Amino acid sequence: xxxxxxxxxxxxxxxxxxxxxxxxxxxxxxxxxxxxxxxxxxxxxxxxxxxxxxxxxxxxxxxxxxxxxxxxxxxxxxxxxxxxxxxxxxxxxxxxxxxxxxxxxxxxxxxxxxxxxxxxxxx
Numbered sequence: 001x002x003x004x005x006x007x008x009x010x011x012x013x014x015x016x017x018x019x020x021x022x023x024x025x026x027x028x029x030x031x032x033x034x035x036x037x038x039x040x041x042x043x044x045x046x047x048x049x050x051x052x053x054x055x056x057x058x059x060x061x062x063x064x065x066x067x068x069x070x071x072x073x074x075x076x077x078x079x080x081x082x083x084x085x086x087x088x089x090x091x092x093x094x095x096x097x098x099x100x101x102x103x104x105x106x107x108x109x110x111x112x113x114x115x116x117x118x119x120x121x122x123x
Contacts, residue, residue, distance in 0.1 A: 003112075004022050006093065006114040011122065012122070014085060016085050016121070018082045018119060020119075022034070024077070028071055032098050032104075033097070034050065034071055034078045035104070039092050047107070048080070051078070066085075078095055096110040097112045098110045099112075
């Protein structure tokens, strides 16, 4: 079993920045991939960014150039640096782990989830 605890969400004005963190209860180097998803009201949960154990990253088009995902295996922590935030980035952000597949995209593929942290961007 793996516990994931997100932090760093909050209210920010458009153009501002936030840094999300996800602390894992187990060594992160053992995870095939770690990812950030988000879900806005009335919308499906979407993959925002992922990073696998080889360091390969993926970003959804809407956040490319603004968000950076990273992982610190020494601290068992995943990060998401979010810059130039827009109102459409408003959502609950979730940290997730897939222990087997380093290229997972679909939410159903991920084994463990955090409780989520709210990000609200005002215009």
